[in-house]
Amino acid sequence: xxxxxxxxxxxxxxxxxxxxxxxxxxxxxxxxxxxxxxxxxxxxxxxxxxxxxxxxxxxxxxxxxxxxxxxxxxxxxxxxxxxxxxxxxxxxxxxxxxxxxxxxxxxxxxxxxxxxxxxxxxxxxxxxxxxxxxxxxxxxxxxxxxxxxxxxxxxxxx
Amino acid sequence: xxxxxxxxxxxxxxxxxxxxxxxxxxxxxxxxxxxxxxxxxxxxxxxxxxxxxxxxxxxxxxxxxxxxxxxxxxxxxxxxxxxxxxxxxxxxxxxxxxxxxxxxxxxxxxxxxxxxxxxxxxxxxxxxxxxxxxxxxxxxxxxxxxxxxxxxxxxxxx
Amino acid sequence: xxxxxxxxxxxxxxxxxxxxxxxxxxxxxxxxxxxxxxxxxxxxxxxxxxxxxxxxxxxxxxxxxxxxxxxxxxxxxxxxxxxxxxxxxxxxxxxxxxxxxxxxxxxxxx
Amino acid sequence: xxxxxxxxxxxxxxxxxxxxxxxxxxxxxxxxxxxxxxxxxxxxxxxxxxxxxxxxxxxxxxxxxxxxxxxxxxxxxxxxxxxxxxxxxxxxxxxxxxxxxxxxxxxxxx
Numbered sequence: 001x002x003x004x005x006x007x008x009x010x011x012x013x014x015x016x017x018x019x020x021x022x023x024x025x026x027x028x029x030x031x032x033x034x035x036x037x038x039x040x041x042x043x044x045x046x047x048x049x050x051x052x053x054x055x056x057x058x059x060x061x062x063x064x065x066x067x068x069x070x071x072x073x074x075x076x077x078x079x080x081x082x083x084x085x086x087x088x089x090x091x092x093x094x095x096x097x098x099x100x101x102x103x104x105x106x107x108x109x110x111x112x113x114x115x116x117x118x119x120x121x122x123x124x125x126x127x128x129x130x131x132x133x134x135x136x137x138x139x140x141x142x143x144x145x146x147x148x149x150x151x152x153x154x155x156x157x158x
Numbered sequence: 159x160x161x162x163x164x165x166x167x168x169x170x171x172x173x174x175x176x177x178x179x180x181x182x183x184x185x186x187x188x189x190x191x192x193x194x195x196x197x198x199x200x201x202x203x204x205x206x207x208x209x210x211x212x213x214x215x216x217x218x219x220x221x222x223x224x225x226x227x228x229x230x231x232x233x234x235x236x237x238x239x240x241x242x243x244x245x246x247x248x249x250x251x252x253x254x255x256x257x258x259x260x261x262x263x264x265x266x267x268x269x270x271x272x273x274x275x276x277x278x279x280x281x282x283x284x285x286x287x288x289x290x291x292x293x294x295x296x297x298x299x300x301x302x303x304x305x306x307x308x309x310x311x312x313x314x315x316x
Numbered sequence: 317x318x319x320x321x322x323x324x325x326x327x328x329x330x331x332x333x334x335x336x337x338x339x340x341x342x343x344x345x346x347x348x349x350x351x352x353x354x355x356x357x358x359x360x361x362x363x364x365x366x367x368x369x370x371x372x373x374x375x376x377x378x379x380x381x382x383x384x385x386x387x388x389x390x391x392x393x394x395x396x397x398x399x400x401x402x403x404x405x406x407x408x409x410x411x412x413x414x415x416x417x418x419x420x421x422x423x424x425x426x
Numbered sequence: 427x428x429x430x431x432x433x434x435x436x437x438x439x440x441x442x443x444x445x446x447x448x449x450x451x452x453x454x455x456x457x458x459x460x461x462x463x464x465x466x467x468x469x470x471x472x473x474x475x476x477x478x479x480x481x482x483x484x485x486x487x488x489x490x491x492x493x494x495x496x497x498x499x500x501x502x503x504x505x506x507x508x509x510x511x512x513x514x515x516x517x518x519x520x521x522x523x524x525x526x527x528x529x530x531x532x533x534x535x536x
Contacts, residue, residue: 209483272521
């Protein structure tokens with residue numbers, strides 16, 4: 001199996017915590033060696049997914065949690081956002097998911113206006129599953145150029 | 159029971175993720191209305207606890223996880239750092255914990271040099287439990303002055 | 317993560333300086349501040365985004381609402397000094413076609 | 427979250443500019459860079475911390491190690507341009523009593 005690190009966050013389904021998740025993703029993406037532009041894309045895409053989850057919980061009149069999982073691979077970042085608490089079963093989530101289709105079952109999500117559109121525009125791959133709660137799985141690849149996990153720089157001049 | 163929000167993070171017990179947790183705590187503390195100085199104190203204290211947990215896992219030759227729990231109260235932030243994976247049982251953790259005593263069982267933790275000292279100097283309260291893994295519970299109160307959860311500012315001049 | 321909003325009125329013009337991030341948390345306050353400023357016929361609402369270092373679809377939603385309100389009240393809205401990142405969002409969504417964005421305007425602080 | 431290290435040698439002096447954050451992840455690299463610079467007797471190792479916006483006990487640990495190494499090799503170490511936050515950590519741990527910290531030194535970039 002391909003090696004990866006996994007980071008999980010659970011935050012209350014409240015708007016005030018979207019920015020906290022955004023700071024976390026910017027740290028993770030920075031560590032992975034994403035470019036400035038890609039980090040900004042990731043911040044928007046993940047904020048959109050978390051905002052959707054928060055709105056969903058709000059409309060359902062729930063005091064829920066949003067769970068965000070970050071799968072950190074050498075070449076890519078996979079982000080999962082689920083609007084019902086509980087840990088991810090990665091393989092289950094990934095098997096059950098298909099590409100986004102414009103059908104009624106995600107009407108709710110589309111209320112976010114341009115949210116889903118931005119996710120798809122800014123990430124390399126977006127998959128959405130609407131079952132018990134909505135799960136969004138997004139992938140962004142690290143650009144080939146200038147990538148490196150070791151981002152310390154030592155320069156020496158004499 | 160006193161109302162609070164809870165945020166949980168799980169990161170691999172690796173040094174490269176200490177900075178990610180630090181960014182998250184700075185977001186949480188910013189949202190809560192902590193001052194710049196207090197936010198910087200929190201960043202150091204939480205980094206120390208996570209660094210200890212990472213060192214602990216490394217010495218035990220484990221590929222473990224560090225779990226960080228943030229209890230967000232109106233007047234204070236409680237941070238729990240545990241160096242074995244698994245979710246926190248809040249009441250269990252809080253009941254089983256006592257003040258830090260200088261005894262052999264935490265020799266491991268004190269190897270961090272000034273880490274524990276800084277935690278104690280920068281937080282209002284630090285409690286450590288060494289059972290199956292080490293759990294650090296830290297509290298910092300929000301200064302009375304200039305506090306507000308609603309940190310949007312609107313100013314109008316004509 | 318926060319958003320500061322500063323409003324100045326000057327000869328049939330409201331100048332709004334924004335500083336910070338526009339997201340789900342801060343956009344409600346922004347909308348509540350901007351909408352009342354669209355009500356005077358003939359007025360222009362100028363929103364300076366130079367200090368906005370983050371925006372997502374919730375910000376787009378606010379500006380769409382405000383645009384609609386200006387049409388109703390026969391006032392107008394112009395966005396100025398957009399950072400490249402913020403401009404990108406208006407561009408890829410096509411909203412730069414219906415929202416008046418002035419990239420060159422500078423020095424309107426007076 | 428990262429740390430950039432720039433080393434310049436100039437008449438029995440190594441000047442090291444640090445920029446970024448010193449934590450568990452970056453401190454190893456810092457230690458590996460600084461320790462070899464302590465080996466020449468009579469040399470001074472000047473570490474400029476002006477651009478260090480975060481440091482924790484891992485940084486203190488590095489400077490303690492480097493200080494010990496300078497004592498052995500009869501070289502010396504001075505820290506300059508510390509931000510208030512970084513200085514605070516040396517102060518509350520009492521390390522400012524054993525580590526040479528020059529708060530006034532400026533313009534040593536040449």
